Amino acid sequence: MNILEAIENRRSIRAFKPDPIPDDIVKNILNAASRSPSYTNTQPWEVAVVSGKIKDDLSRELFTAASLNTPISPEIQKQSSWPEELDKRAKEHSARRCEVLGIERSDDRKKKDLRFLNFKFYGAPVALFIFIDKCLGEWSILDTGMFAQNIMISALEFGLGTCPQASLTDYPHIIKKHLNIPESKRLVLGISIGFPDSEALINTYRSDRVEIDKFVRWY
Numbered sequence: 001m002n003i004l005e006a007i008e009n010r011r012s013i014r015a016f017k018p019d020p021i022p023d024d025i026v027k028n029i030l031n032a033a034s035r036s037p038s039y040t041n042t043q044p045w046e047v048a049v050v051s052g053k054i055k056d057d058l059s060r061e062l063f064t065a066a067s068l069n070t071p072i073s074p075e076i077q078k079q080s081s082w083p084e085e086l087d088k089r090a091k092e093h094s095a096r097r098c099e100v101l102g103i104e105r106s107d108d109r110k111k112k113d114l115r116f117l118n119f120k121f122y123g124a125p126v127a128l129f130i131f132i133d134k135c136l137g138e139w140s141i142l143d144t145g146m147f148a149q150n151i152m153i154s155a156l157e158f159g160l161g162t163c164p165q166a167s168l169t170d171y172p173h174i175i176k177k178h179l180n181i182p183e184s185k186r187l188v189l190g191i192s193i194g195f196p197d198s199e200a201l202i203n204t205y206r207s208d209r210v211e212i213d214k215f216v217r218w219y
Ligand SMILES: Cc1cc2nc3c(=O)[nH]c(=O)nc-3n(C[C@H](O)[C@H](O)[C@H](O)COP(=O)(O)O)c2cc1C
Pocket: 010, 011, 012, 013, 014, 093, 118, 163, 164, 165, 166, 167, 168, 206, 207
């Protein structure tokens, strides 16, 4: 797979096989991602690799918190509203995803069930949590974005799929307590990673993109 094919082929995977990922593969992926660019080569990212019983217990805690409607407290603020055009894209994304699964727009319970699958890591055998120190600013968050993308692209080399999940940052206190991460760290993103379940309907969903003419100005 060449670079353009890899970028084109990456998509968010929302159903994984339970098959474990050998540690060496995870190390390879993180090693590749460590080559990501960062502001003055500061390499601000810190990663927790979570699998096995620790992952399953954490999943249960997050799922319970969400089920009890525990107020979320992400350390990167969620966007309270989007500009019209972006809001349209977000709504289309949700609608098309539901359509693929045959979920009616009015079926709030099924939509909630779908959202809650985030906390089960969509069945993935490994969850990655990316942190930066709380003293760091926006450039470091940008750095972790590039790092995350390189994780997701590198994963393809091993036949693995990924899903970047802001939802996994809803309850940072639970995650930090569970993983013994100091409160001085800021949870930026969770990524589920595993072998895609090619039979799962949800994985047939392919998100749209706007034409480049819509976002490029040539001079
Ligand atoms: C920062 C960020 C947060 C995201 N959070 C979630 C999430 O919580 N749950 C989820 O299922 N997908 C999440 N996604 C995946 C997006 O929905 C997805 O990237 C987008 O719809 C484009 O689809 P694609 O990744 O398949 O190309 C997130 C993506 C990014 C970059």
